[in-house]
Amino acid sequence: MSKSKKTKIRKIDPRILVRPRLDALSEQLGEGKIDLNGLEAGVRTMMVEVGQTVVLDALVKRMEGTPEGERETLMLLLPRLKNNEVIDYLWQQVKKRSGFSVGAKIKMLVMLNTMGEDVDINDPGLYFSPSDVKLKDITTAQNFLQVGMHGLARELREVKDPAEIEAFMHHMNMMMQTANDSAGILVEYIKNGELKATDLDADFLYALAYTTPLPDIKQKAEHALERMAARGVKPVTPAILALSQDRFFGAYMTDPEHPWQQSVTVAWERSGGMIQALVFLLDFGTPWRGALKDAFPTHGMTANEFQRDFLDKSERNMGERVYHVSLARAQAAITAAVEANRKNKIPLPKEFNEVLHLVDRWVLHPSAEAITSDSTLDELSHLPLVPDRSGIPVMVDLRDFGRNQADRRRLG
Numbered sequence: 001m002s003k004s005k006k007t008k009i010r011k012i013d014p015r016i017l018v019r020p021r022l023d024a025l026s027e028q029l030g031e032g033k034i035d036l037n038g039l040e041a042g043v044r045t046m047m048v049e050v051g052q053t054v055v056l057d058a059l060v061k062r063m064e065g066t067p068e069g070e071r072e073t074l075m076l077l078l079p080r081l082k083n084n085e086v087i088d089y090l091w092q093q094v095k096k097r098s099g100f101s102v103g104a105k106i107k108m109l110v111m112l113n114t115m116g117e118d119v120d121i122n123d124p125g126l127y128f129s130p131s132d133v134k135l136k137d138i139t140t141a142q143n144f145l146q147v148g149m150h151g152l153a154r155e156l157r158e159v160k161d162p163a164e165i166e167a168f169m170h171h172m173n174m175m176m177q178t179a180n181d182s183a184g185i186l187v188e189y190i191k192n193g194e195l196k197a198t199d200l201d202a203d204f205l206y207a208l209a210y211t212t213p214l215p216d217i218k219q220k221a222e223h224a225l226e227r228m229a230a231r232g233v234k235p236v237t238p239a240i241l242a243l244s245q246d247r248f249f250g251a252y253m254t255d256p257e258h259p260w261q262q263s264v265t266v267a268w269e270r271s272g273g274m275i276q277a278l279v280f281l282l283d284f285g286t287p288w289r290g291a292l293k294d295a296f297p298t299h300g301m302t303a304n305e306f307q308r309d310f311l312d313k314s315e316r317n318m319g320e321r322v323y324h325v326s327l328a329r330a331q332a333a334i335t336a337a338v339e340a341n342r343k344n345k346i347p348l349p350k351e352f353n354e355v356l357h358l359v360d361r362w363v364l365h366p367s368a369e370a371i372t373s374d375s376t377l378d379e380l381s382h383l384p385l386v387p388d389r390s391g392i393p394v395m396v397d398l399r400d401f402g403r404n405q406a407d408r409r410r411l412g
Contacts, residue, residue, distance in 0.1 A: 170355070
């Protein structure tokens with residue numbers, strides 16, 4: 001006689017049911033069957049059964065991707081659950097590098113403030129690094145972008161080298177390009193900075209003015225700085241101020257009579273002796289016909305590193321001699337190439353547009369002092385100044401390039 005088999009009933013972990021139970025409570029609240037007190041009672045019951053942390057995780061996660069009305073309810077509910085464990089939990093989530101989005105963390109700060117914690121809601125950058133911001137947060141947490149300037153400026157103050165300041169601001173500018181109305185957000189940055197008018201705000205606006213590829217933003221930041229200076233508020237951080245203290249270091253190019261390509265480099269010395277360069281690749285084949293094919297900035301290097309690790313290495317890798325030339329010769333070559341891009345309707349390289357402020361300041365429209373102080377022994381002085389094979393030098397105003405109505409001035 002066979003033994004009867006007993007069916008073993010598996011117990012369901014109550015933690016798995018937290019989310020559907022919260023869904024049910026939310027539905028009852030929406031239908032008017034319970035009020036906020038009833039919601040609080042139901043949540044407290046779950047906390048007793050499965051633990052506070054499990055329920056808190058589920059509640060805070062509901063802030064992501066839920067309708068605004070439900071998020072507002074959660075922000076009213078959580079302060080009612082106030083105790084030391086709840087407060088510690090929220091602080092941990094705010095300070096954790098991964099996990100919740102910037103938008104959710106800002107809401108946690110609001111709730112902590114409601115619970116009596118010492119929170120400066122106007123400056124969330126005090127509590128987590130702006131470098132933790134994901135690209136998607138740019139559009140979903142615009143409040144953070146508008147009030148987080150102090151956090152960005154604090155990080156800038158930790159940077160000792162102006163070339164690193166450029167890299168930091170370049171990263172910020174790239175993030176801004178993914179945002180809805182990025183120019184509008186930057187304008188708000190400028191307005192808020194001028195309104196607060198601290199040296200920290202002046203630091204950020206100064207860095208923005210010297211690194212933004214947007215001419216209108218540059219102008220607005222400069223005007224705000226002028227008005228702040230009239231009130232006695234000025235930038236103070238040496239590395240940030242050093243953005244305007246660059247000087248021409250040297251220009252270099254490969255053979256301008258090469259049948260199909262040429263490399264042109266313009267290097268400037270930053271404050272502190274660091275060398276940073278812009279490198280341009282011209283292509284004379286079809287369909288380029290002398291247009292810019294590629295462009296990129298180098299990182300900051302010492303003079304020895306620039307010679308050894310960049311110039312000498314480039315010469316070896318390309319198998320082409322790199323000539324030391326005047327700034328005027330490099331300027332003419334790059335200007336002619338930009339004109340070829342326009343003429344042949346070839347878009348400028350993405351990287352070129354990203355560092356447009358440096359291209360304009362260091363190459364296309366350098367200061368008169370930079371031109372007159374250039375005592376370089378031009379190793380290609382026996383060749384015509386303009387290598388675009390037309391014999392006619394052209395100056396291009398990139399500020400109007402996007403509208404395809406650039407001013408053109410004949411040189412000489």
